[in-house]
Amino acid sequence: xxxxxxxxxxxxxxxxxxxxxxxxxxxxxxxxxxxxxxxxxxxxxxxxxxxxxxxxxxxxxxxxxxxxxxxxxxxxxxxxxxxxxxxxxxxxxxxxxxxxxxxxxxxxxxxxxxxxxxxxxxxxxxxxxxxxxxxxxxxxxxxxxxxxxxxxxxxxxxxxxxxxxxxxxxxxxxxxxxxxxxxxxxxxxxxxxxxxxxxxxxxxxxxxxxxxxxxxxxxxxxxxxxxxxxxxxxxxxxxxxxxxxxxxxxxxxxxxxxxxxxxxxxxxxxxxxxxxxxxxxxxxxxxxxxxxxxxxxxxxxxxxxxxxxxxxxxxxxxxxxxxxxxxxxxxxxxxxxxxxxxxxxxxxxxxxxxxxxxxxxxxxxxxx
Amino acid sequence: xxxxxxxxxxxxxxxxxxxxxxxxxxxxxxxxxxxxxxxxxxxxxxxxxxxxxxxxxxxxxxxxxxxxxxxxxxxxxxxxxxxxxxxxxxxxxxxxxxxxxxxxxxxxxxxxxxxxxxxxxxxxxxxxxxxxxxxxxxxxxxxxxxxxxxxxxxxxxxxxxxxxxxxxxxxxxxxxxxxxxxxxxxxxxxxxxxxxxxxxxxxxxxxxxxxxxxxxxxxxxxxxxxxxxxxxxxxxxxxxxxxxxxxxxxxxxxxxxxxxxxxxxxxxxxxxxxxxxxxxxxxxxxxxxxxxxxxxxxxxx
Numbered sequence: 001x002x003x004x005x006x007x008x009x010x011x012x013x014x015x016x017x018x019x020x021x022x023x024x025x026x027x028x029x030x031x032x033x034x035x036x037x038x039x040x041x042x043x044x045x046x047x048x049x050x051x052x053x054x055x056x057x058x059x060x061x062x063x064x065x066x067x068x069x070x071x072x073x074x075x076x077x078x079x080x081x082x083x084x085x086x087x088x089x090x091x092x093x094x095x096x097x098x099x100x101x102x103x104x105x106x107x108x109x110x111x112x113x114x115x116x117x118x119x120x121x122x123x124x125x126x127x128x129x130x131x132x133x134x135x136x137x138x139x140x141x142x143x144x145x146x147x148x149x150x151x152x153x154x155x156x157x158x159x160x161x162x163x164x165x166x167x168x169x170x171x172x173x174x175x176x177x178x179x180x181x182x183x184x185x186x187x188x189x190x191x192x193x194x195x196x197x198x199x200x201x202x203x204x205x206x207x208x209x210x211x212x213x214x215x216x217x218x219x220x221x222x223x224x225x226x227x228x229x230x231x232x233x234x235x236x237x238x239x240x241x242x243x244x245x246x247x248x249x250x251x252x253x254x255x256x257x258x259x260x261x262x263x264x265x266x267x268x269x270x271x272x273x274x275x276x277x278x279x280x281x282x283x284x285x286x287x288x289x290x291x292x293x294x295x296x297x298x299x300x301x302x303x304x305x306x307x308x309x310x311x312x313x314x315x316x317x318x319x320x321x322x323x324x325x326x327x328x329x330x331x332x333x334x335x336x337x338x339x340x341x342x343x344x345x346x347x348x349x350x351x352x353x354x355x356x357x358x359x360x361x362x363x364x365x366x367x368x
Numbered sequence: 369x370x371x372x373x374x375x376x377x378x379x380x381x382x383x384x385x386x387x388x389x390x391x392x393x394x395x396x397x398x399x400x401x402x403x404x405x406x407x408x409x410x411x412x413x414x415x416x417x418x419x420x421x422x423x424x425x426x427x428x429x430x431x432x433x434x435x436x437x438x439x440x441x442x443x444x445x446x447x448x449x450x451x452x453x454x455x456x457x458x459x460x461x462x463x464x465x466x467x468x469x470x471x472x473x474x475x476x477x478x479x480x481x482x483x484x485x486x487x488x489x490x491x492x493x494x495x496x497x498x499x500x501x502x503x504x505x506x507x508x509x510x511x512x513x514x515x516x517x518x519x520x521x522x523x524x525x526x527x528x529x530x531x532x533x534x535x536x537x538x539x540x541x542x543x544x545x546x547x548x549x550x551x552x553x554x555x556x557x558x559x560x561x562x563x564x565x566x567x568x569x570x571x572x573x574x575x576x577x578x579x580x581x582x583x584x585x586x587x588x589x590x591x592x593x594x595x596x597x598x599x600x601x602x603x604x605x606x607x608x609x610x611x612x613x614x615x616x617x618x619x620x621x622x623x624x625x626x627x628x629x630x631x632x633x634x635x636x637x638x639x640x641x642x643x644x645x646x647x648x649x650x651x652x653x654x655x656x657x658x659x660x661x662x663x664x665x666x667x668x669x
Contacts, residue, residue, distance in 0.1 A: 082560075
């Protein structure tokens with residue numbers, strides 16, 4: 001059993017408030033991702049969990065024990081750094097045993113632990129080498145080995161994949177996921193990459209400017225983002241925001257927005273709205289919920305609404321084609337199947353899946 | 369086809385012009401370097417040659433001339449029998465004085481500098497930057513300014529006219545430099561290493577011993593060479609605070625040239641000067657390449 005509980009945690013550097021009251025919790029065996037743009041405070045939060053930064057106010061509890069002023073070595077944690085932080089003058093074996101050596105673990109026990117971890121991560125042939133003789137991916141493995149060998153209560157990862165090239169990053173991401181499945185340790189994982197957060201985490205905390213914007217399961221974060229920051233940060237290409245006016249069509253609530261031909265198009269709203277919903281709002285649509293309209297599609301998805309747009313730019317990526325579309329004065333991006341790719345300059349009738357659309361209040365940017 | 373061959377001819381011409389110009393600039397550069405090297409080395413050559421010449425021959429043919437004789441006696445005299453200010457023991461006692469002063473002062477100031485650098489770069493505290501700036505001032509303050517205070521301090525400590533007094537002075541005067549060197553080197557060691565070690569359960573000393581020190585050899589070599597040559601060659605404090613048998617070799621050399629009887633023993637003087645210059649020369653000879661490497665290399669490749 002190991003849990004992590006954080007209550008109204010604050011951190012100031014002089015007059016600068018870096019963390020403004022963080023509440024988080026991780027259940028036993030959970031994988032929590034802290035994600036956000038650089039400077040949002042996610043790395044500071046992780047350093048505070050590790051005990052490398054002091055706490056200004058609030059509580060950090062590991063397994064219910066208050067650890068605010070407990071030294072890093074006594075928190076029973078292990079950490080993997082972005083730079084790997086392998087001790088350059090020691091061999092891989094010495095790197096892995098350094099912690100046990102510090103804690104005066106008997107030699108025979110150390111050897112056993114090294115053997116177990118090296119087999120687990122398949123780094124046996126590297127044990128005699130120095131970090132300088134290893135590739136990026138191998139260093140990454142050794143860094144994880146050093147963390148694993150401790151059998152800690154909590155695993156902390158600080159952007160562990162940012163120093164790897166794109167292909168290796170995807171491989172190691174899978175590896176970390178497998179590792180977590182097998183070890184089942186409570187993990188806190190800092191990243192600025194929303195794909196890593198989505199693929200790895202059981203729950204994601206999206207952070208911005210020192211506070212948690214939303215803390216929920218990946219699907220909820222993606223489909224029902226709490227505010228426009230979360231909506232815009234998670235997902236690539238980013239969600240489109242279109243100014244719209246609340247109205248009524250055939251007795252159903254709908255939103256009116258400008259189409260390509262200057263006319264106003266009216267799109268029906270699927271969700272039920274509260275009576276105090278503002279008239280002016282923002283319609284949020286993810287690029288993959290924009291289709292080329294055809295009646296067949298509407299038969300399958302009744303929530304599809306039609307609107308005309310001009311194709312401004314087409315970017316084929318192979319697996320899909322990204323198109324920039326003009327709707328009135330606004331440009332939006334859509335993701336299309338390569339087979340049904342729109343052509344540049346063409347006016348297309350789009351089908352927008354209104355069941356997946358999000359509505360935001362422009363005054364406070366919150367989800368309606 | 370014709371165009372291509374024309375181009376090739378032109379290219380060939382351009383290439384020879386460029387090669388000629390390249391050769392000319394090389395020639396000028398190396399020529400100047402040889403001249404400067406000669407200007408620098410000729411005085412040393414004169415001293416080396418004179419240390420092997422016969423005194424009478426020097427008197428006959430002048431200080432600067434090619435040797436007509438070769439003998440080693442001057443070295444022996446300079447080392448053990450030549451009379452300086454009444455005692456006829458040569459330079460050996462002063463040579464040992466210099467060693468007794470330079471070796472401990474070098475070791476202590478280097479160790480203290482490494483500790484300071486470690487603390488000021490990896491265990492920063494409130495005011496540590498200000499402290500470092502203050503220590504840096506020591507680099508810019510000339511030694512003469514501290515002569516009077518040192519006289520006062522050594523007097524009160526009862527260390528006047530002793531090698532130990534000079535050790536104290538050189539350790540403290542040297543700490544600014546050694547701290548600066550080590551601190552600036554340790555800054556380039558990533559902080560993540562220290563954090564990882566702290567999580568691994570290592571404390572202040574264990575991190576220093578197991579992680580910082582093994583990475584330190586380039587900068588420690590630089591510091592040791594710098595301190596050793598600086599302290600060995602230092603003259604002012606030696607001549608002011610010690611006399612006679614307590615003097616380091618730099619001060620004794622001056623006494624030797626001043627203790628003129630009638631004839632100036634240029635052969636012995638030359639040998640004595642070379643004996644005094646030998647340790648720093650040897651250090652540079654064997655450590656020079658590490659010195660340059662240490663100054664230019666960061667901690668982690």
